[in-house]
Amino acid sequence: MKMIRALSTHGGNVREHAEIRGISIESLLDFSANINPLGIPESLKLAICQQLHLAERYPDSEYKALRKTLAEYHQCLDRHIVxxxxxxxxxxxxxxxxxxKKAMLLIPGFAEYRRALQKQQCEIVDYQLSEDNFFQPDRALIKHISADLDCLFICSxxxxxxxxIDHDLLNEIxxxxxxxxxxxxxxxxxxxFAGERYSLISKITANPYLIILRSMTKFFAIPGLRLGYLLNTDDNLLHRLRLEQQPWTINSFAELAGRVVLYDYGYIDATHRWLRQEQAYLFQKLSQFSTLIVYPPAANYIFFKCQITDFDLQDALLEHHILIRSCGNYPGLNNNYYRVAIKKRSDNKALLIALHRIMMNHSLERK
Ligand SMILES: Cc1ncc(COP(=O)(O)O)c(C=O)c1O
Known part of the structure; x- marks a missing residue:
């Protein structure tokens, strides 16, 4: 029987995959979305429960309190935050x-940059990251950054x-x-997840061409609340950006989240402790499969190549009710590439057990 394929471009579409297989959403273990498995911080749950009345009025359309909190946290000016x-x-x-008019994208990369650029009818120059170089940008990229480009997206x-991306190289770029x-x-x-010390936020001062994008979604496990921000120091650009936005684009609870979670040091420390342990554990265990080439992770997910030809590992794992991200729809990759989120130990073990069962038919594991 031919399996119907899911249409979603992103990970995390548990509903679609569960429907295709006729199973409940709850019975599917989701490794396809990179969300902190510690879940929504308790401090935020409490704040939302105590402040449900916030929904009864419009949020501040300028989000002054939120921007002030973010500015204090990043030690920058609140007018430099959108x-x-x-x-x-x-x-x-x-x-x-x-x-x-002309932009450069590093591929493989996040899909929404391309969609946003296409909406502007922008010419896109793809810079293919090399598999031989572990998909790491290197100095060869520099000579491709030609003066006729209007923008370049880099995700790190x-x-x-x-x-x-290497810190010195990024600074050079x-x-x-x-x-x-x-x-x-x-x-x-x-x-x-990688460590705030790698952020380039401190470099925005006096550089109008540098724009830093941040998301609260992954680390604080709030993809359903929707909260992100950017930092830049070009007053003119910031003005145009604000003009582009609709009023009250952030709901009251997302706004509250931004004011609460950055100072939840207990949650932040617990996340780093969990990640230190599970990142090393899952990377080491996955690397033992001779059929996989596993890339050392810098964040809360692991990218790998499955070397078995004509084989759909996402499909095979779905038989075990585990959903991983197939990376075949990323420009610059093919169906042999996958990404898994790093989760709690019991879930990581469930993934490894399913992989052992699947791989038993294909090869011996490395000792
Ligand atoms: C690299 C990257 N940037 C941005 C986003 C968007 O995050 P948000 O949920 O804040 O819109 C994602 C979401 O998957 C992502 O992977």
Whole structure:
């Protein structure tokens, strides 16, 4: 029987996969969305429960309190922050404000940059990251950053490869883009997992061409609330960005989340402790499969290549009620590539057990 394929472009579409297989959503273990398995912080749950009345009035359309909290946290000026309904809204707002004619994307990369650029009818130059170089950008990229580009998107750690771009190289790219007046949009949606010390937020001062994108979705496990923000110091661009946005784009509870969670140090520490353990555990265990090439992760997900030909590992794992992200629809990749979220130990073990069962038919594991 031919299996119906899911149509979604992103991970996390548990409903669609469950429907296709005729199973309940609850019985599917989701490794396809990279969300912190510690779940929504208790501090936020409590704050929302205590402040349900916030829904009874409009949020502040300028989000002054939220921007002040973010500015204090990042030690920058609140007027340099624009908040959005997830980083996704801001990706579209940025391209709308810049109206680039020519842009460069590193592939494989997050799909929404391309959709946002296409909406502007922008010419897109793809820079293929090399498998031989573990999909890491290297200095060869620099000579492709030509002055006729209007913008360049870089995601670090990159989705789906999980690689963090070398800090010195990234700084060099920042300088080059500034000299050549190219907007450099650095997507730091996963940087809080890698470590705030890798963020380039401190570099925004006096560099109007640097735009940093952040998402609260992954680290604080609130994909359903929708909250992201960007940082930039070009008053003119910031003004245009705000003009692009509809009023009250962030709901009251997302706004509340932004004011509460950044100071939940208990949750933040617990997340780093969990990640340190489970990242090493899952990477090491996956690397033992001789059929897989596993890329060392810098964030809360692991990217790998399955070397078995004509084999659909996503499909095979769905038989075990486990959903992983097939990366075949990323430009620059093919159906042999996959991404899994790092979850709690019991879930990670369930994934490994299912993989053992599947791989038993294909090869011996490495000792
Ligand atoms: C690299 C990257 N940037 C941005 C986003 C969008 O995040 P948000 O949920 O804040 O819109 C995602 C979501 O998957 C992502 O993977």
């Amino acid at each position: 908040v959005g309904n997830g980083a996704t809204e801001l990706i579209f707002a940025v391209t709308e404000a810049i109206k680039p 750690p990159n989705n789906p490869t999980g690689q963090r 920042v300088d080059i883009c500034r000299q050549r007046q190219i907007y450099l949009i650095i997507d730091e949606a996963f940087i809080d």
